[in-house]
Amino acid sequence: MAILPLRLDRVCYRAGGHDLIADISLDISAGAKTLLLGANGAGKSLLLRLCHGLLGPSSGTVRWRGADADQARRRQTMVFQSPVMLRRSVRANVAYGLKLRGIGRVARAERIDTALSDTGLTALADRPARVLSGGERQRLALARAWALAPEILFLDEPTANLDPGATAAVEAIVEQIHRAGTKIVMATHDLGQARRLADEVLFLDRGRVTERAEAAAFFAGPASDPAAAFLEGRLLW
Amino acid sequence: MADIGTAFGLALKLIVTVEPEFLGIVARSLAISLSAVVIAALIALPLGAVLAVYRFPGRPAAIVLVNALMGLPPVFVGLMVYLMLSRAGPLGFMGMLFTPGAMILAQSVLVAPIVIALAHRILRDLYEEYQEQLCSFGARPADMIWTLLWDGRLSLVTAVMAGFGRASAEVGAVLIVGGNIAHVTRVMTTTIALETSKGNLALALALGIVLVLIAVGVNAGAILLAGLSAPRRK
DSSP states (O other), X not given: OOOOSEEEEEEEEEXXXXXXEEEEEEEEOXXXXXXXXXXXXXXXXXXXXXXXXXXXXXXXXXXXXXXXXXXXXHXXXXXXXXXXXXXXXXXXXXXXXXXXXXXXXXXXXXXXXXXXXXXXXXXXXXXXGGGSOHHHHHHHHHHHHHHTOOSEEEEESTTTTOOHHHHHHHHHHHHHHHHTTOEEEEEEOOHHHHHHHOSEEEXXXXXXXXXXXXXXXXXXXXXXXXXXXXXXXXXXX | OHHXXXXXXXXXXXXXXXXXXXHHHHHHHHHHHHHHHHHHHHHHXXXXXXXXXXXXXXXXXXXHHHHHHTTOOXXXXXXXXXXXXXXXXXXXXGOOTTSHHHHHHHHHHHHHHHHHXXXXXXXXXXXXXXXXHHHHHTOOHXXXXXXXXXXXXXXXXXXXXXXXXXXXXXXXXXXXXHTTOTTTTOOHHHHHHHHHHHTOHHHHHHHHHHHHHHHHHHHHHHHHHHHHHSOOOO
């Protein structure tokens, strides 16, 4: 059963007396790629973690449609800015999440092979994951996530530490995952990347969503001041 | 000086010729200490992981306690195990006093806190690194414990080795609960203590050399493994 749309209702996240996420209400539905755009510290990573359930909101609710917590957890996954490579082979890294979901050995092997070939990692399957380069690591993180066939995939600045070639590879894989039917919600502060990937933009400024718009409309003329300033490269303090 | 020189010569001869009694003592020591370490590790490694993963009331106190117990005096542990196993003690019916089993028990008690405390430190660091990723995969705490134990295996070997170093080097506990009975509970450390007081320096020295070699070997192995487990970068 589908777990989308995801509904956030008046979600706040407070730490150290500050509202790092302030009163965000929004729906995330299947389909178009949603890019979370905003400056460093705007709350992009925090919002993703709240959606993914890694953090609980200080107030407000995060609710998946009709799903209990366990089911919702199994149908979503996340790729981090610096993904943790388990101390095992590339193949075993992909196998890990599948084992946790109780996927049998035969089906597992099949899904691992598909995920590795889709991300161009087949030749590296038996390498220890920890010796991979940054780009390869991020591709492995995508393979691990994709193998789980999630309904929604959160990505937290997956290309922040990568060179242009590795970034292009990651973006191509994200496109493929999207075309295969997984909802993409990705945070970035890279405008070029947002222009290349976004169908829809959620703009965050200081813990608030100041704007949500179709990508074309957003880049043609953002409606909110912080977004306009961000697009022009102006600094707002 | 000449005595020490003669003793050294005799000691080397004992080691080289592999005299049966000497070999028996070394083998018994290793068997007892290794058994104790295996038993302690089976209990202590999961407990270390539990301390690293679960948040429960009293956890900070448990961590302080385990770290404090790393410094347990062997003679005290020997005394407590002796009281437990003596005829009047709660475990007296088992008739274990002055057997290798009693020595294994005493050494396990000595070693377990060391392995728990070191495993906890190692796995806590690993847990901090892994936590978000494993949560994202949907791992439950029980899954996380297995994952941490497996992914931390190389570092954990060093914790177990530290425990083995402690077990093989201590004399107080095994002397009290084992009784230093020839061919039964006489191990390297107790023999060294006994033979030195008897003036039989050659045997004491030979055993001492073997003990040092084992300690050096174990520590060298630990350092090599620590090097292997350090994160490698391209």
